[in-house]
Amino acid sequence: MTATTSEHSATGLTATGLLPPESPAPSDLHGPVIDWFGENARDLPWRRPEAGAWGVMVSEFMLQQTPVSRVLPVYEQWLARWPRPADLAAEPPGEAVRAWGRLGYPRRALRLHGAAAAITERHGGDVPKEHPQLLALPGVGEYTAAAVASFAYGQRHAVLDTNVRRVFARAFGGREFPPTATTAAERRLARTVLPEEEATAARWAAATMELGALVCTARKPDCGNCPIMDLCAWRRAGSPAHDGPPRRGQSYAGTDRQVRGRLLAVLREAVGPVPQAALDAVWDEPVQRARALDGLVADGLVEPLENGVYRLPQGRGPAM
DNA sequence: GAAACGTGGGT
DNA sequence: TACCCAAGTTT
Numbered sequence: 193m194t195a196t197t198s199e200h201s202a203t204g205l206t207a208t209g210l211l212p213p214e215s216p217a218p219s220d221l222h223g224p225v226i227d228w229f230g231e232n233a234r235d236l237p238w239r240r241p242e243a244g245a246w247g248v249m250v251s252e253f254m255l256q257q258t259p260v261s262r263v264l265p266v267y268e269q270w271l272a273r274w275p276r277p278a279d280l281a282a283e284p285p286g287e288a289v290r291a292w293g294r295l296g297y298p299r300r301a302l303r304l305h306g307a308a309a310a311i312t313e314r315h316g317g318d319v320p321k322e323h324p325q326l327l328a329l330p331g332v333g334e335y336t337a338a339a340v341a342s343f344a345y346g347q348r349h350a351v352l353d354t355n356v357r358r359v360f361a362r363a364f365g366g367r368e369f370p371p372t373a374t375t376a377a378e379r380r381l382a383r384t385v386l387p388e389e390e391a392t393a394a395r396w397a398a399a400t401m402e403l404g405a406l407v408c409t410a411r412k413p414d415c416g417n418c419p420i421m422d423l424c425a426w427r428r429a430g431s432p433a434h435d436g437p438p439r440r441g442q443s444y445a446g447t448d449r450q451v452r453g454r455l456l457a458v459l460r461e462a463v464g465p466v467p468q469a470a471l472d473a474v475w476d477e478p479v480q481r482a483r484a485l486d487g488l489v490a491d492g493l494v495e496p497l498e499n500g501v502y503r504l505p506q507g508r509g510p511a512m
Numbered sequence: 513g514a515a516a517c518g519t520g521g522g523t
Numbered sequence: 524t525a526c527c528c529a530a531g532t533t534t
Contacts, residue, residue: 255530262520262529296518296529303532333532353530373513401530410528411523444518453518491517 210377210384215364216423218385222396228419229399232406236260237267238343239398245319245344246277252336253304258295260405266293278317280308286504289493290460298456302492302505303331321345338397348393350382355404356397360385362408366425368434369410451475451484459494459504468500 237243238251250270254263270291274280280288285305292301307329311319319340320326326337338349352374360381361370370378387393407414415421415431426432444450454474459466475481485502488494495505 252530257517257529257531258519259521259529294519296520297531299517300532331532335531339530351530354528355530405530447516449517449519456518487517 210381211364212366212425214366214428215425216420218364219387220423221363221385221420222387222392224419224423225399225403226392226395229395229402233398233402234260234406237264237271243271245321245340246275247271248344249307249319249336249340250304252339253300253307253331254295256300256336257297262295266291266295274308276317277308277311277319280305281312284504284506285492286495286506289456289504293460294457296453298493299491300331306330307332319344321347323347323349342394342397346391346394348386348390349397350379350386351397351401352378352382353401353404355401355408356382358410359400359404359408362413362426363420363424366429366432368426368432448480448484448487451480452488455481455485455488456493459502462503465497465501465503468502471502 233239236251238247240247243251251263251267254267254270273291274283283305285302288301288305289298292298295301310329311317314320315325320329321341323337323341326332326340327334332340335351335353338351339353341347342349342351357370357374357378360378361367364381364385387396403418407418415424415427418424418427421427451474455471458470458474462470471485472478472481475484485494489496489502492505494502495507496502
């Protein structure tokens with residue numbers, strides 16, 4: 193069954209501009225992608241039944257901009273120490289920041305702690321099932337709310353992460369990469385191609401994400417092992433290279449982020465409060481160093497004591 | 513909508 | 524080596 197323009201006209205997808213003329217019929221992809229997932233899905237701990245909604249949520253926080261391989265060990269330690277949201281909420285936020293280790297973007301640790309506190313206070317200790325309630329939690333954005341609702345509770349949501357966006361850009365859009373920022377058109381498309389049946393939609397969400405992570409990768413897509421190789425619009429167009437402006441680049445060396453990282457590393461590894469001198473040692477430029485430290489304090493990641501002594505936060509930090 | 517926000521592995 | 528990329532969210 194090959195996709196044709198006439199099929200789209202029948203469904204109105206082309207007429208509404210949701211799909212380019214050469215893109216495949218969405219329903220033709222469901223079976224192959226879901227079957228592929230059944231045979232190739234990685235056995236990740238947060239996919240096991242015993243992970244529960246809290247395990248799924250913890251994994252989603254950790255996986256925001258951080259690769260699976262680096263998340264795995266920290267995830268295991270985290271769940272062993274804090275098996276329920278209330279367990280985490282009962283500890284100072286600084287403990288979450290410390291346990292976060294070197295996963296990066298430590299504000300996520302603070303927000304996960306805040307989410308655990310909110311879940312404990314507002315939802316009786318259970319991760320909420322409704323998308324709006326998930327979205328209201330600190331650190332939970334559009335993607336994470338949909339991911340938890342879909343993966344943990346089997347609901348029907350468009351789960352649009354960087355993997356899925358890339359798969360859709362190629363399979364339906366015929367382009368190598370999606371736009372820099374998620375567009376309304378991408379959200380509409382993701383909702384439109386979602387299978388009708390709830391459990392199938394949840395499976396589709398996980399499957400498209402996995403396909404993007406393992407086969408339809410950014411660098412070297414393994415099209416030879418792709419279950420929809422013959423339907424993919426990008427492939428059918430000859431795999432044209434990305435045209436538009438160059439992809440984003442994020443510099444790091446010499447930035448405040450690097451200084452913040454070094455300062456926080458000292459605090460994380462220290463058992464108790466740290467004197468100013470220990471922090472001064474990590475960066476020689478005093479103005480930038482002070483700015484970075486002030487930023488950490490403002491973000492609630494560091495708590496200043498008297499006489500230039502600092503520690504990880506012990507109380508409730510500023511709302512974020 | 514752009515910019516800020518960590519860290520490390522792959523090429 | 525330098526750059527790209529990794530299950531985003533917030534301001």
